[in-house]
Amino acid sequence: MPRVSDMKNRLTDAAMDLMWENSYGTTSVDAICERAGAKKGSFYYFFKSKSELTAAALEAEWNKNKANMDALFSPTVPPLDRFDRYFDYVHDRLAEREETCGSILGCPLLSIGSEVSTQDQGVRATVDRIWARKIKYFESAIRDAHAQGLIVAPDPEAKARALFACYHGTLAQARIQNDVELLRDFKEVARDVLGVKHEHAASS
Amino acid sequence: MPRVSDMKNRLTDAAMDLMWENSYGTTSVDAICERAGAKKGSFYYFFKSKSELTAAALEAEWNKNKANMDALFSPTVPPLDRFDRYFDYVHDRLAEREETCGSILGCPLLSIGSEVSTQDQGVRATVDRIWARKIKYFESAIRDAHAQGLIVAPDPEAKARALFACYHGTLAQARIQNDVELLRDFKEVARDVLGVKHEHAASS
DNA sequence: AAAATACTTGACTGATTAGTCTACATAGGC
C-alpha cells in the first residue's frame, strides 16, 4: 500500500481536543481541519460526516487510554486501591489539562453523550459502548473486593453502574463549577457507595 | 403600564422545551420563535441575546418548580422520606415526558450547564446559582435526618453536594442510555451515600 | 384627542455551517 498518512489520527485528535474543551455543537468541521492542519477535502476523504468523525474520535480516545486503564485496574492491585488510583489519575489529568485551557473539562463521554443523545444515534451508541467497557473495570474490582470480604456487593454489575454514574455526576459538577477540588471528596463517597467495611478502607 | 404580553413566558417556555429535548447548540432562535409563535423582532425586544434568554428560561423553570420542591421537602415530611418522594417525582415526570418526546431527558441544568460551561459564563453562573438553591433542600433534609439520629452526617453541606452530584450522574446516564429504569435503583444508592443506619431506612 | 408606552412585524445582513466536487500530487508496483 502506497503512502500512509497520519491525517486520520490528527483529525480525531483535533476533534477530541476541541469537543472536550468546548462542545460537539460549537466544534465546526472547519475548526477541526484547521487544528489538524487538514483541508476540507482530506476531512471528507477519511470521514463521511462530522458525526462519523466523532464516533471515530471517541473510539480512538478509548484506544489511547485502554493501556492506562488496564494498568490502573490490574488484578495485581488490591481491588479498593484500584479505585483510589483511578480517581487520582483522573484528577491529575484534569488538573494538568486545566493549566493549558483554564477549565476543568470533566468526562467527554458524558458531555458529548448528553449533548447528542437525542439527536445522533451513531454517536450515542458509541458512547454507550465505551461506557459499558469502562464499567467492566469497576465491576471486576467490585467483584474482587466482595470475594475478599472488603465490601458486600451481591450484584457487582449494578454496584459498578451506580458508582460509575455517581463518579460521572461529580465530574460533570466539576466541569460546570470549574472546580477540580470537587473531585477530592469523591473517594469517601465511593467508599459509601461501595459499602466498604470500616476496618478495610484502602490506605492512601 | 399599558398592554401586558405573555410572549416573554412563551419564549422562555419554548426555549426550555427545545433545549431540554435537544441541546443548547442545536436550538436556534428561529426555532424558539416558531414554537412560541413569535417573530424575530419580539424575541430581541425581550432578550438581547440567545444567551440571556437561556439564563431567563432557566430561572423561569426554577420558579415554576419551586412550589413543588417546597412541598416535597416540607419539614413536615420525615427527612429521609423527602428524598424518596423527590426521586419518585422526578422519575414520574421524566417518564411522562418520554411519552410525548420518546426520550428520557435527564436534568436540563446538567445538560445545558455541561454544554456551555466553558463558553458562556452568564448561563454557567445561572446554572450554578440554581444548582446551589436545589442543594439546599438536600442539605436541610440531611441535617434533619442527622438530628434525628437516622444518619451520621457531621458535614451536611458536603453530604448534600455529594448526593446531588451522584443523582445527577444517574440522570445523565439515564439520558444517554435513554432508559428511565436506571433511576429505579437510585434510592438504594442514596441510602448508601447518606449512610442510612439499617434499621432506619425510609418506608416506601 | 393626543401622547407615550408596550409591543409586533418581517425583511435584511453578513458570517458561518456541513458537505460537494474537480483537479492535482505523490508514492509504490510493474
Next chain:
DNA sequence: GCCTATGTAGACTAATCAGTCAAGTATTTT
C-alpha cells in the same frame, strides 16, 4: 516510465445562524 492507489487542495454551494432595524399597531395615561 507509467499506472493505480492513496491521499491533498481549495473553491464552491445552499442552508442556516444570531442579530439588526425601521416601520407599524394596539393600549393606557393624561
